[in-house]
Amino acid sequence: MDNMKVLIADQINEKGIDELKDVAEVVNNTSITKEELVTVIKDFDAIIVRSRTKVTREVIEAAEKLKIIARAGVGVDNVDVEAATEHGIMVVNAPESTSITVAEHTMGIILSLARKISIADKSVKESKWEKKKFMGLELNGKTLGVIGMGRIGSQVVTRSKAFGMDALVYDPYITEEAAAELGVTVVDLETLLKNSDVMTVHVPLTPETKHLIAKPQFDIMKENAFIVNCARGGIIKEEDLYEALSTGKIGGAGLDVYEEEPPKNNPLFGLDNVVLTPHIAASTAEAQRDAAIIVANEIKKVFKGESPKNVLNMPVLDPETFQLIKPYFKLTEKLGKFLMQTAKGNIKEINITYCGELSEFKKQDILTRMVLQEILNPILTEPVNLVNANSVAKIRGIVVTEGKRCDAKGYKSLIKVEMKSESKDISLEGIAAKEPEIIMIDGYKVDVETEGTMLIVRYKDIPGIIGAIGTRLGEQGINIAKMQVGRKELGGEAVMVLKVDQKVKGTEIEKLLKLEDVYDAVAVNL
Incomplete structure (x- = not known):
């Protein structure tokens, strides 16, 4: 730890700098240019920024020792979080400040x-x-x-x-x-x-x-x-x-x-x-002081081998584990986003089951946290991340369970997520192929691409209803790019997944729901 170096690239409160001096060599260069940063970042184990300095992919790829990027504030728009994740570098901020x-x-x-x-x-x-x-x-x-x-x-x-x-x-x-x-x-x-x-x-x-x-x-x-x-x-x-x-x-x-x-x-x-007022709600001396102290303490935890509280991306994994789990990142992101947009009322339970080779993997918990992160983040002002996802869900009264089973329905691995909310339950099953795919919705077999806008319609499986749905959408100027249907029995309930070329408004869904024998409809933007 004696050889650790921290770069202060933007001006922060002195209290934060003082916190670091006993664990690292602190270099204060608050006028550093982008070109200079790319050149010197290889020598540092941590960097603290506010808004001025941009930690781009180029900067991250030039880093050789960097373990943590700390934003002394709330947003991280000036940090390439995806690039940091790919290189096993933690990104933290100070949301509570x-x-x-x-x-x-x-x-x-x-x-x-x-x-x-x-x-x-x-x-x-x-x-x-x-x-x-x-x-x-x-x-x-x-x-x-x-x-x-x-x-x-x-x-x-x-x-x-x-x-x-x-x-x-x-x-x-x-x-x-x-x-x-x-x-x-x-x-x-x-x-x-x-x-x-x-x-x-x-x-x-x-x-x-x-x-x-x-x-x-x-x-x-x-x-x-x-x-x-x-x-x-x-x-x-x-x-x-x-x-x-x-x-x-x-x-x-x-x-x-x-x-x-x-x-x-x-x-x-x-x-x-x-x-x-000119976007100054967060601008007080105390908030800036607290932000500096919070991120300084996060850096100290990382240097001591502990887990920081406000991690916004993947905790550091060994290279072998990272490569095994990486193909499922995008799938869990898509499953979480899909579920978040279909929730109605308070979420009560989220049950996640890992099948096939994934059932033998020892760190599925990270994927579970990714699903929770995508479900909870859009509605909460405080960031939900891989470290706090489970605790945030618990505080919100959401019961989260995780299971394993061997049957992957012929696929290498499969993830099933069931979400129970106040007035609606839904389950999804997905695979990580070349691109993530959703293969089951509520037990109905489908083959859903996880990009663009989709309309999921539940209806009575009788002649003419599919045509009526298509006609109603056409009347509203909504173009159907792709259609799939799934059913369990003739004449029973069926599910239709429509990929459409534009976002579907609430008023347009209301008109669809007025059709006889249409039970439910929801738009999902992925």
């Missing part, structure tokens, strides 16, 4: 909206005294609606309780026990929007959450409602937000994040009932 900071900023915006602090401040500085214009609202007795109850959402709830607020929560993964402990009521999104006086968003930006809040949602909010977004730009559709604010449909809004950053010529700039 900003939880309190962002929660406090959220409360600050809520208070500014309720008491019109920002526009009152501007008025006084213009030598005006407009007391009647700035009549405010008390938070006491009002209802807070929290969309996403990860670390930050939970901190916001805790602080809102000090103001005498009640809390409604929309989060498909929160358990009844966790909700009771926090003193919140879990509801669906529509109920939250209709009944909340103040709403705050704390979910990641994914295809499912993009424009989660748009005109249909504003239309059902209270007339004096406030909404705040300190999560990611794009979750709220700004065009519809402007309309809701300018017409008095809702009372006010607060944004720290935007669809375009920095925002330019944004019509929201001209409104008095909106509070805007």
